[in-house]
Amino acid sequence: MAEDLLSFLFPHEDFLEKYSKSYHVDDQKIVYQYKGWQDTPKIIYIQKGIFQVETRGKSGWEPIELAVQNQILGFESFLEEDYALKGIAYRLKSLTPGDCIFITGHYFVDHLYANPKFFLAMTEQMARSILKYKYQRYYKHDNLQVEVIRFLKELINSGIFQPHYGYLSLPKEINPKLIADHLHASEKEIYEVLKQLETKLWLQQKNNIIMIQKEAQKQFN
The missing domain is CATH 2.60.120.10 (Jelly Rolls)
Structure with a gap:
């Protein structure tokens, strides 16, 4: 474009x-x-x-x-x-x-x-x-997990991040602090939500990088 x-x-x-x-x-x-x-x-x-x-x-x-x-x-x-x-x-x-x-x-x-x-x-x-x-x-949800998923979904839908080896790796700048600032939550709350999503095998956190599992991206829709 x-x-x-x-x-x-x-x-x-x-x-x-x-x-x-x-x-x-x-x-x-x-x-x-x-x-x-x-x-x-x-x-x-x-x-x-x-x-x-x-x-x-x-x-x-x-x-x-x-x-x-x-x-x-x-x-x-x-x-x-x-x-x-x-x-x-x-x-x-x-x-x-x-x-x-x-x-x-x-x-x-x-x-x-x-x-x-x-x-x-x-x-x-x-x-x-x-x-x-x-x-x-x-229409803000009381469920912070829903809000985090919506935030990540917007990044996925932007189409600027390409999957690699089955994962979509977000830049290091997209971190828990930034997500917390945008969702008006605490970093601790965001860490807890990301851990919950890790348990569901929807994403991984490695070397402070959020990596979204390619197949799990369907769950964000």
Whole structure:
């Protein structure tokens, strides 16, 4: 999708240089911070790596979503100035080394309608995010194991991790602490849930790496 999207948006090198800027980032770097109506609208396209979207809460910056390859961020670019997210702040932090491209907001919006394939992909991504937030707000399970399985399922469905020798190995950055932060649980609780899933032979933990058994991935659906 990446090459197709970029070649469609930027048929000439001049357009690429004028309306976008590419970045390669190391891990644990703040890539972007949205500052509300004062900020220039821009679209962020994740080309490679794992990033984390964080919003400012009462106790500081809190993670709300992982962003992975082929994901698009910056939907506030679609809002008119009168409807800007005033008082809302979020930032994008890299969890692993990665690549992303910043695209001028109005340029992206003006061109997107001309390609139904990319418009549909973006609309589907927006719908998934909205449904996820509604689920978290109104339908949160009391069973933490269900929440951990949902979290892992989202990573599996992203399609960026390939099975190897019957297992899908997650990057070391996807660890109990990160899962605990996203699910608002303690690390101890997450460790206990992962041990339960190990007992069911759904996954293994080896050298601090979570390895999901290929056949068990069906149980996550």
